[in-house]
Amino acid sequence: MKSIKQLREKKNTAILLIHCPDKQGILATVTEFLNKNNGNIIYLDQYVDRVEKIFYMRVEWELEGFDIPADKIEEYFDTLIASKLEMDYSIHFSKQIPRMAIFVSKMSHCLFDILSRYTAGEWDVEIPMIISNHMDLESVAKRFDIDFHYIPVTSENKAEQEAKEIELLKQHEVDFIVLARYMQVLSADFVDQFPNKIINIHHSFLPAFAGAKPYHAAHQRGVKIIGATSHYVTSELDGGPIIEQDVTRCSHIDTVPRLVRKGRDLEKIVLSHAVFKHIQRKILVYKNKTVVFN
Amino acid sequence: MKSIKQLREKKNTAILLIHCPDKQGILATVTEFLNKNNGNIIYLDQYVDRVEKIFYMRVEWELEGFDIPADKIEEYFDTLIASKLEMDYSIHFSKQIPRMAIFVSKMSHCLFDILSRYTAGEWDVEIPMIISNHMDLESVAKRFDIDFHYIPVTSENKAEQEAKEIELLKQHEVDFIVLARYMQVLSADFVDQFPNKIINIHHSFLPAFAGAKPYHAAHQRGVKIIGATSHYVTSELDGGPIIEQDVTRCSHIDTVPRLVRKGRDLEKIVLSHAVFKHIQRKILVYKNKTVVFN
Amino acid sequence: MKSIKQLREKKNTAILLIHCPDKQGILATVTEFLNKNNGNIIYLDQYVDRVEKIFYMRVEWELEGFDIPADKIEEYFDTLIASKLEMDYSIHFSKQIPRMAIFVSKMSHCLFDILSRYTAGEWDVEIPMIISNHMDLESVAKRFDIDFHYIPVTSENKAEQEAKEIELLKQHEVDFIVLARYMQVLSADFVDQFPNKIINIHHSFLPAFAGAKPYHAAHQRGVKIIGATSHYVTSELDGGPIIEQDVTRCSHIDTVPRLVRKGRDLEKIVLSHAVFKHIQRKILVYKNKTVVFN
Amino acid sequence: MKSIKQLREKKNTAILLIHCPDKQGILATVTEFLNKNNGNIIYLDQYVDRVEKIFYMRVEWELEGFDIPADKIEEYFDTLIASKLEMDYSIHFSKQIPRMAIFVSKMSHCLFDILSRYTAGEWDVEIPMIISNHMDLESVAKRFDIDFHYIPVTSENKAEQEAKEIELLKQHEVDFIVLARYMQVLSADFVDQFPNKIINIHHSFLPAFAGAKPYHAAHQRGVKIIGATSHYVTSELDGGPIIEQDVTRCSHIDTVPRLVRKGRDLEKIVLSHAVFKHIQRKILVYKNKTVVFN
The missing domain is CATH 3.30.70.260 (ACT domain)
Incomplete structure (x- = not known):
């Protein structure tokens, strides 16, 4: 498209x-x-x-x-x-347009938000490829005319599949990677090849609720605000330099499915804001923290 | 799609x-x-x-x-x-799925947000048609497999074109209309046929900056916060019952184009939240105000 | 006063x-x-x-x-x-005006906020006493005409001093206790005598940064938002049912002293909101979570 | 104090x-x-x-x-x-500590907030005097040991009373004035003598609801967010350069008295933030707008 x-x-x-x-x-x-x-x-x-x-x-x-x-x-x-x-x-x-790859799994909201901005011409970026460990979002990629590579990853084949991914990324001269709710942990080897070049969205207000199922954990703890966090990926899970965070109010009436729904809007906006800052080269990283200029 | x-x-x-x-x-x-x-x-x-x-x-x-x-x-x-x-x-x-028409002009961000949610299955709604007074977004409609009707409106042909629109809306048994940054004022006659059934997004924190070019007006006034407002359309321009509002901070560094860019994210999220409340039948209107249940 | x-x-x-x-x-x-x-x-x-x-x-x-x-x-x-x-x-x-004790240490912002509201007649509450483990805020208590009890606590005399406090609280028929930046951990014995009747303010967005020095920890982690949390005190440190939370944005320019300053405004408003909900009897507690009615 | x-x-x-x-x-x-x-x-x-x-x-x-x-x-x-x-x-x-006068009427929340910060040593400022057109808050001034001048103003005696005020301000070498919910409009003559040196708090999200009774107007319009605005006073009512704004959510359940209560917290925090920026000399004014540095 x-x-x-x-x-x-x-x-x-x-x-x-x-x-x-x-x-x-x-x-x-x-x-x-x-x-x-x-x-x-x-x-x-x-x-x-x-x-x-x-x-x-x-x-x-x-x-x-x-x-x-x-x-x-x-x-x-x-x-x-x-x-x-x-x-x-x-x-x-400014004439060098950065090239970005998107990694996804099954959830579409962040992918749609990125592709919508891309198609609308909001960002000076090229998106040569989408990589996924599931087939679910192939139809989305197709409708936006982006190459979709299905690379399923298991604990057994991880090294080999990541090698395939890196090969593809090099072929397409990809500058940075966006994990748009990609539900696989990348190996330290993979991460080391893209220092401060992999942007993730975590569906909690980090450092609260790092790891799996943060909305369940937030509901369990009874928090009155939930959040989302975009950060560069390092070898420490959910521990990399934070680029952007945002939050929204919740209350006792918010069941886990309601938190998930509220959270989707946070996740997509926070991730897209972080990606936009990166595209504009407005982020400096030092000692696991970011300086993000306006 | x-x-x-x-x-x-x-x-x-x-x-x-x-x-x-x-x-x-x-x-x-x-x-x-x-x-x-x-x-x-x-x-x-x-x-x-x-x-x-x-x-x-x-x-x-x-x-x-x-x-x-x-x-x-x-x-x-x-x-x-x-x-x-x-x-x-x-x-x-709950078995009656409401049917919604989208009116657009040239800006795509609200349309993309709505169609993304629709395609992702977030909403229990049918979208049989998009109506536009410009051709710009036809390709978007096509990619999402929604019928696109190009109905250009001028001050001369307004009555006649609106009659055509109403005819189409009836044919497709449309229950309510979403103005996704539709840059035409609907006639009082049109509005009267859809009481509390036309949802608009205005790109300011109403009642501040009603009317045209609100971001220019906000910049001119030097506000430190901008907003967006979704409301039901009545015959009074930007005066109908408010459904949802949200805001974001700005500062002296925000030029008009930067306000426009920040505002787009507000507009799409606020409009989609209002539409979702309407689809769930959680809104009651009384004396030009809304009761919006959680 | x-x-x-x-x-x-x-x-x-x-x-x-x-x-x-x-x-x-x-x-x-x-x-x-x-x-x-x-x-x-x-x-x-x-x-x-x-x-x-x-x-x-x-x-x-x-x-x-x-x-x-x-x-x-x-x-x-x-x-x-x-x-x-x-x-x-x-x-x-409604005719039973609840009686509240305030525990403080050295920081005055929460105490001032509470006493200002009290003096302005915002709350239907009586405040018969302030207890402190330091003398610093005696002059504040005096100016607002509230009894000030200096009860210094060390690890050695804790049991005995808490017994004295409980005695005072009973004498003054205190219904609930507000820890307005009281920098002492109450013993489990003490806490058990006031179930869901001790309100604390923690200077972070719990569960992130529980324990000591949360602003230092937030700065160290490079978060883009800081928060404050008011909760009922249980025997688990910073683990009780959350009543109210709020947050504010920060950035790389915010040193620890700047975070402390920003945080003070959060802390006092969040704590006062929680206290007001409690006074109005709008909070129900169940399984370490709160239902807070509007 | x-x-x-x-x-x-x-x-x-x-x-x-x-x-x-x-x-x-x-x-x-x-x-x-x-x-x-x-x-x-x-x-x-x-x-x-x-x-x-x-x-x-x-x-x-x-x-x-x-x-x-x-x-x-x-x-x-x-x-x-x-x-x-x-x-x-x-x-x-930095050695020149600015001297500030506070003008109040009957509402105490902004005054308490300012005096609390002053007493706590948060601000490098001197407050030699409070001027009021009502006696209500004299006891507050007394408790904080600030001189209180009762200068009632009517449409008849305005010129004369303002002359008295200016005389007092000069005697006390006051550098700037804070209108802490002072419910009198200052004359253009008065304002002209203190260009960008009078800070007001207006209880709405300007330019919405300028003038009297903004909470009533907000309720009437059915907005979903209310705000407060601090600005320098110019001869145009509520039209001077905006320094700081903040907002909070409201809903159909918020009656006018509830809006007033919610608004108080906004007002005091927004005003105090604006005053603090002014004290730090972080505000530049140009063409009825402010540049506010961090």
């Missing part, structure tokens, strides 16, 4: 993400570097963690008119600035 | 909605009527407006084992109870 | 709280009992847990004109209805 | 607030100025309105070690930077 909306003309920009030990003058140094080379800044956000003494920054500027050619920016920035200030950094270009 | 999920086995129930002048004993009278005739109540909610002295009630009971045949319930209830207590009431049956 | 506002004329009412095994006709039976004896119902709320098959009800009616004398209601209700239907119930009268 | 808590040792800092036409290099210029003169920045936030092309900034740095003496900073900054870049700016010092 092609986009139903003409995509807006994209600005040709570069995006620089930085974190490094905080020192006097980093912000001035970086903005001067851009200004002196005629880089018109269209977005700048920075944050200093004054406890850990870490400086974080996201700056985006127009490539048109910038004195340094796009393919030389990294080299120049590294030599002139980054190496001197011990910076961890990455440079991205 | 057929439902991707086996629909749950539906209970065979009757639903009674009542409002009437408050008096002692109404609740006892109604519940006794059901109990004595072996009606197993599975849901009961009531509310008394003690200022206006109005009693509201929604009760649902199983038809299996109920002594009065389904097609006689209305007659018996009317004779034995309703007429004596000056009740305004309606009786519905 | 006397109330600064003339208290409204209180209606002379009785309140009946019930939970019992669900059966056909309970609601009709109870409302008939009140109607036949000329009890004018001014509030009725009921809820059936259809999974556990438990019926819950709160009904309030005017004593003026009621055929059964106030001091005979319990006997009549027990004989005619409750004993037949295996009801757990309690009867309260 | 003296502060019950030892105030934390305050850092000796300067705060610079700027807005000016956006140009390349402003951020670099300002941060360089501070860095070169050994100003250790402890907070920096900036925002560019790319539609209006306005640059906004708040920067705070330590005075200890800064090369320019505190009393020369303004001169140097003006000469070297501000005048060249057409900046609107102000410089503040």
Whole structure:
């Protein structure tokens, strides 16, 4: 299903993400570097963690008119600035559309929400493939014209099936993975190949109710609010850096099926917001926590 | 697109909605009527407006084992109870699946949300048709296998086109209409034929910013929270009984396009919640206000 | 400090709280009992847990004109209805103003919020005493003209000091206790004497971050939302039935001191809401969960 | 009532607030100025309105070690930077504790909230006086040891009484005024003397329900959410720049008195948050809108 909306003309920009030990003058140094080379800044956000003494920054500027050619920016920035200030950094270009794979199982709400936004042209992303361990959602993939790969996983065949998945992801040059209620735990080996590149949605307000059946656990505990949490996947189950959370009220009248229904809306919106932040390169990860810029 | 999920086995129930002048004993009278005739109540909610002295009630009971045949319930209830207590009431049956038409223009987010829930089997509803004054969303309708009727409306042809729409709605035995960001004001004549049966989504926290371009108005005013409102359509523009509202925070950094983007998520969730309440017959309307049961 | 506002004329009412095994006709039976004896119902709320098959009800009616004398209601209700239907119930009268003790340590925000509402006449409650294990808040108590009892507790003198506290509570005929950021764990013996009569505020969204230093733990985990939880105290630390919860957004910029500051507003509002529900006798407890009526 | 808590040792800092036409290099210029003169920045936030092309900034740095003496900073900054870049700016010092007057009428909840925070040492502010057009809250002022001035205002004596108020405010060197549910409209003359220095709380989600009796209007309209709005006072009633808003859910069961009760908690928290932002000098006003930094 092609986009139903003409995509807006994209600005040709570069995006620089930085974190490094905080020192006097980093912000001035970086903005001067851009200004002196005629880089018109269209977005700048920075944050200093004054406890850990870490400086974080996201700056985006127009490539048109910038004195340094796009393919030389990294080299120049590294030599002139980054190496001197011990910076961890990455440079991205608005013309590089990230490629995302979706992993699903049987539940469709997150998948529908992602594909609807994709089709409506809300996101600058390509979705070359959906991978699933069940056939249930093949018809959805088909209607949205996305390749659907059925790769059932059992405890016996996990290593082999994950190898097949990784092969597919490489073939399709996938940049990051979204687990849209994928009900399989990925192996540590798999996760290690995609650091801060696998986004999961967990159907609770983490760290409460990590693991299986969180709505049952929430009902059992009698909480008055339920939530959903989107996070990067690490080898620790439901323990990775949290990107986004949201909650909704519940009460004694909410049975488990009612919680499940309320939760679906939270899950899809929270996951989509996290994915959108990732696509925009607005997330920095440090020590199992995220800095998410506006 | 057929439902991707086996629909749950539906209970065979009757639903009674009542409002009437408050008096002692109404609740006892109604519940006794059901109990004595072996009606197993599975849901009961009531509310008394003690200022206006109005009693509201929604009760649902199983038809299996109920002594009065389904097609006689209305007659018996009317004779034995309703007429004596000056009740305004309606009786519905879970086996009657309501039929809903969707009116759209160019924006797809509410339509996608509705069709996703429909396809996922979340709602007990039939959607026989989509009507639009633009062709833009035909491809969406097609992918979900819903009939799409293109009925462009201008100030000149409005009466005639609305007549065509009403004809179609009757043919398809449509029970209620959802305006999923339909950017045409319906005539008073049209609205009068569907009292409390047209659900609209307005992209502001009504009564603030009624009328056109609410996000521009919100930005102009510098509000710190934006909202969306779903309401029944009456002949007063954006003035009908409010069913559901929700809000989200914004700040000085939110330009109009950012407000529009944030607002889309509010709009689709608020509209879908309102539609779901309507499908479940949980809404009573009285004096331009709603009683919405849980 | 006397109330600064003339208290409204209180209606002379009785309140009946019930939970019992669900059966056909309970609601009709109870409302008939009140109607036949000329009890004018001014509030009725009921809820059936259809999974556990438990019926819950709160009904309030005017004593003026009621055929059964106030001091005979319990006997009549027990004989005619409750004993037949295996009801757990309690009867309260609006003229009985509950008496509440406040336990505090060093933090003043919850105490100020409670005393402000009390002084403003928002609550129908008496506060004969404040107990504290520190002297810090004595001046606050004094300014609001409430007796302040300094009872420092150590692991060595705990049993003895709690005995002193219980003695005081009995002397002052205290009905329930509010722990307004009281930083001492009460012994199981103490707790057992006040079942569902001790209300605590925990400064996290339970069950996340139970125990000490929840804001530090929340910061460490990098959550995007923090919360507060009010619950009845049981012998399990932070494990009692939850009455009320609320949350607020946070982000990477929120250091621990900022979380503490944001949390204070949550804590005081959540605790005061829970206390108000308790004062109104709108809470039923069953199996470590609450039913909280509106 | 003296502060019950030892105030934390305050850092000796300067705060610079700027807005000016956006140009390349402003951020670099300002941060360089501070860095070169050994100003250790402890907070920096900036925002560019790319539609209006306005640059906004708040920067705070330590005075200890800064090369320019505190009393020369303004001169140097003006000469070297501000005048060249057409900046609107102000410089503040953490050692200058702002002085605030509170205006009240009969309702105590906002006053209690402010005085509680003040007494608890939450805010770096002095409160030399409370002015009221009613005697009701004198006892509250007395208990917190704040001077209370009773200045009743009628349509006849307004000009004269406001002159008296202004005289008092000057005598006490008051920097800004908080209208804590003060039920009198200030004259345009009065307002003009305190531009962006009078903070009001309005008991609705503005611009909905401006003017008198907003809870009645909200109830009448049947909204599902109510709100409160804190704003700077301008000569347009309830039309000044919005600082902070918050909302809470309501439903058909909420009578006007229930809305009033729910609203009180919103009002006091929203007002106190706005006041706190003002005290921290985190608010910039431009074209009837605010930029509120975190």
